[in-house]
Amino acid sequence: MAAGALFLAFNVAPTEEMVLIAYMMGTWQTFALAVASLLLLHTFVYTVGFDGQENYGGGFFSVLLRFTIAGYAIALLVSLYVLWTFGRTDSVGLFVIAQMTIVLGFPAALGAALARLII
Amino acid sequence: MANGDQPDTHQQDLNGPEKRKVPLLEWIVSLLGLVLVIGTSGMMIYYAFYQQGTPPRLWAAGHGVTLIGDRYLPEFTVYNDGGASAAMVNVAGRLRRDENTLESASVTFDYVPAHSSASGGMYFTRDPRTHQFRLDADAYIEP
Numbered sequence: 296m297a298a299g300a301l302f303l304a305f306n307v308a309p310t311e312e313m314v315l316i317a318y319m320m321g322t323w324q325t326f327a328l329a330v331a332s333l334l335l336l337h338t339f340v341y342t343v344g345f346d347g348q349e350n351y352g353g354g355f356f357s358v359l360l361r362f363t364i365a366g367y368a369i370a371l372l373v374s375l376y377v378l379w380t381f382g383r384t385d386s387v388g389l390f391v392i393a394q395m396t397i398v399l400g401f402p403a404a405l406g407a408a409l410a411r412l413i414i
Numbered sequence: 415m416a417n418g419d420q421p422d423t424h425q426q427d428l429n430g431p432e433k434r435k436v437p438l439l440e441w442i443v444s445l446l447g448l449v450l451v452i453g454t455s456g457m458m459i460y461y462a463f464y465q466q467g468t469p470p471r472l473w474a475a476g477h478g479v480t481l482i483g484d485r486y487l488p489e490f491t492v493y494n495d496g497g498a499s500a501a502m503v504n505v506a507g508r509l510r511r512d513e514n515t516l517e518s519a520s521v522t523f524d525y526v527p528a529h530s531s532a533s534g535g536m537y538f539t540r541d542p543r544t545h546q547f548r549l550d551a552d553a554y555i556e557p
Contacts, residue, residue: 318499318525318557322462329455353436361436361444368447371454388529391499393457 296366299410300373300403307402308377317395329397332370332404337363339408366411370403371396377403461497468497472526472551474505479542488542489535492551494526500554501525507536510546525557 307313320328341358353361374396378384384392476490492505503526509517519536526532 314525315557318501318527322458326455326458326462329451329458333451357436360448361440364451365444365447368450371450386531386533387527390457390461391527391530393454397454397458 296407296411297369297373298414299406299408300370301377301406302410303406304370304374304377304399304403308374308381308383308399313399314383314395317391317398320394320398322394325394325397328401332397332401333363333367335401336366336370336404336408339405340366340411366407367400367404370407371400373407374399374403470494470498470500470526470528470554471496472500472503472554474549474551476542476547476549482537485537485539486541487535487537488547489533490549491531491533492523492526493531494528497528499525499527499557501557502553502555503532503551504553505534506550506552507538507542508548508550509538509540509542510548516540516545526554 317325337359341362375384375392378392378395378399383395387395472492472494474490474492476488478489480487480489488507490505490507492503494500494503501524503523504520505523506518506520508515517538517540519538521534521536523532523534
């Protein structure tokens with residue numbers, strides 16, 4: 296999942312669009328994007344019947360905690376690393392860093408979901 | 415051919431797959447991930463309630479003058495203490511003596527995010543240390 300997140304995040308992180316989107320989005324919009332990223336990750340990988348899915352067993356909340364949330368956390372960490380690599384976190388407040396991380400975390404979560412299905 | 419010697423795989427399938435015990439390390443990593451996700455989301459919610467809507471508060475401060483060739487370079491940092499990001503932030507520098515403006519220059523920053531800063535400099539032919547030197551962050555637009 297980290298490889299998939301890194302693959303997509305590296306493509307979009309050097310551009311200005313990720314940063315501009317973060318600056319233009321309100322805090323509630325950013326929070327909604329985080330929720331949407333989680334739902335996207337869970338739906339793609341563990342709910343919809345794509346090829347490559349496995350039956351992980353356990354209840355809904357067990358799969359959500361052990362796989363979806365852990366996978367999204369990996370996507371967030373990868374996003375933060377990529378932002379730091381490209382100097383986007385220099386002289387920037389912690390809140391804005393979190394906002395940029397969540398914005399970049401959306402394509403990173405998509406990449407993580409696709410990697411989970413393909414690999 | 416006798417089938418009695420064959421293992422009863424059908425019966426094994428009916429029993430279902432053996433329930434996998436989740437390792438402790440998996441739970442630990444999952445909980446760390448949950449802490450990270452809740453912490454990030456919680457920060458968004460906190461700022462939504464306490465910082466949303468405050469406009470940019472821009473101000474600039476100099477921190478040293480360097481002689482570059484035959485020109486002087488005062489370097490400065492512009493700060494945004496407000497809750498909103500600012501774009502196209504203009505910082506004007508003026509060298510004055512009494513009421514007269516002897517020299518002026520300006521710098522435009524693409525973005526100065528909320529609770530963040532950006533640094534720059536501007537060149538003058540006169541030494542800012544021997545004149546009245548004023549820095550003003552005097553304009554911005556919303557991103």
